[in-house]
Amino acid sequence: MPTKVLAFAGSPRRHGNSETLLDWVLASMGDDPDVTIEKIALTEANISPCRGCNACEKLNKCIQRDGMDIIHDKIIDADCILISSPIFCLGLCAQVKALVDRAQVFRSRKYVLKLPVVPPGRKGKRLGVFLASAGQKWDYVFDAAVPSIKCFYHVTDVRDADISYLMINGIDEKGAIESHPTAKADAQKLGKAVIAELKKRLAA
Amino acid sequence: MAVTVLGISGSPHRHGNTETLLDSFLSGAETAGASVEKVVLRDLDYTPCKGCNACHKTGECIVQDDVITLFDKILAVDCIAVASPIYSMGITAELKGLIDRGQYLWARKFILKTLYFSNDHIKRHKGLFISTAGLSWDNVFDAAFPAITAFFNGTGFEYYDNIIANKMDQHGGIKNHPTALTEAFEKGQTVVRVLEKGMAEPIPKK
Numbered sequence: 001m002p003t004k005v006l007a008f009a010g011s012p013r014r015h016g017n018s019e020t021l022l023d024w025v026l027a028s029m030g031d032d033p034d035v036t037i038e039k040i041a042l043t044e045a046n047i048s049p050c051r052g053c054n055a056c057e058k059l060n061k062c063i064q065r066d067g068m069d070i071i072h073d074k075i076i077d078a079d080c081i082l083i084s085s086p087i088f089c090l091g092l093c094a095q096v097k098a099l100v101d102r103a104q105v106f107r108s109r110k111y112v113l114k115l116p117v118v119p120p121g122r123k124g125k126r127l128g129v130f131l132a133s134a135g136q137k138w139d140y141v142f143d144a145a146v147p148s149i150k151c152f153y154h155v156t157d158v159r160d161a162d163i164s165y166l167m168i169n170g171i172d173e174k175g176a177i178e179s180h181p182t183a184k185a186d187a188q189k190l191g192k193a194v195i196a197e198l199k200k201r202l203a204a
Numbered sequence: 205m206a207v208t209v210l211g212i213s214g215s216p217h218r219h220g221n222t223e224t225l226l227d228s229f230l231s232g233a234e235t236a237g238a239s240v241e242k243v244v245l246r247d248l249d250y251t252p253c254k255g256c257n258a259c260h261k262t263g264e265c266i267v268q269d270d271v272i273t274l275f276d277k278i279l280a281v282d283c284i285a286v287a288s289p290i291y292s293m294g295i296t297a298e299l300k301g302l303i304d305r306g307q308y309l310w311a312r313k314f315i316l317k318t319l320y321f322s323n324d325h326i327k328r329h330k331g332l333f334i335s336t337a338g339l340s341w342d343n344v345f346d347a348a349f350p351a352i353t354a355f356f357n358g359t360g361f362e363y364y365d366n367i368i369a370n371k372m373d374q375h376g377g378i379k380n381h382p383t384a385l386t387e388a389f390e391k392g393q394t395v396v397r398v399l400e401k402g403m404a405e406p407i408p409k410k
Contacts, residue, residue, distance in 0.1 A: 011255060012252060012253060012254045012256075013254070013255035016255065043254075049216060049298050050216065050297070051216045051217070052216040052289065052296075053216075053217065086255065088253060088255075088303075088307075089300075089304055089306070089350075089354035090350035090351050090353070091295075091300060091303075091350065091351040092294070093253070093300075093304060094252035094297050094300040094304050095252055097292075097295075097296075097297040097300045098297035100291075100292045100294075101291045101292055101296065101297050103292070104291070143347070144294070144346075144348075144349075144350040144351065147292075147293035147346070147347040148292045148293050148294040150293070151292035152292065
């Protein structure tokens, strides 16, 4: 059985700093022949914001028909879900926030309808990775993004302790991450560590 | 001249808890003599920021949609009340979409240096954040504040106050909340009086 990795490149700017960081992690994961990787660029994924209608609390599905129709199933199938986002105005970019808010259907399933999000056997065997880049150097620049990301993983049955973070501040212009002293090595190390941990859990 | 107040509703849910709280604030402001307008983001047509940074060179956004008209309006009023429910510990994607699009104002301020808000201007322009959350946690609004701070900084408003109410699920909606609607109404009246007083003061010479 291949280990399935699903990655969301959240930035509206293709191949910028946060997506490069994501690519480094994915490349090191892909060194393992048993790993299948799918990357989705949110700017091309056609995900509308949540309408707040709460229909999913009754229907167990979203009333909107858009890119989330396919992504919903991919989120359930994945063993590891990665999200990368640039920090805009001290938060996730709007594209990532739309993805996070549309995970409301999983929250309804879990807490209102009391149905499983993933089959019981896969619980505790899913890992999450959040990658971010920020132009500002402030050390608190990521603080407001993390709680929303935790919500996404919580409702998709990735435990809080199973989320890894690699967040790089002080990089602004396109390509600036390339000259960061540690980002690439840290990303590669993270990719390897996540796959090793996953294989251990999936074999158990 | 009447104080001008603009309410921006960032909820996708029409006439829900957050918009009702905003309405109460706006009617308080109107009672105090302000000229009041409300904009509902879900009725506007706009895309999120593309992060292209073209505005860093020109100070203009290459995407000319409803957001630009809204920013013109924001920059022309004395008071803005920005309203959003808490979704997944943050503001809605609609409101974040608006805030991110303010990047061209940031570029004018910090790169091109063509936009400057004096301390006196900021003192005479008040911004309020209005929000509701279903959860009872005291920290449920914390991750929303930084983006609102960035928004008010970018548009030249003093972050004047919050009107926030959690435990919506527990109360069964804003209408059953013991104090929130009254608080919003009174804060609407108060901010107009504060702004009127500021207008009566002479503008300090540089």
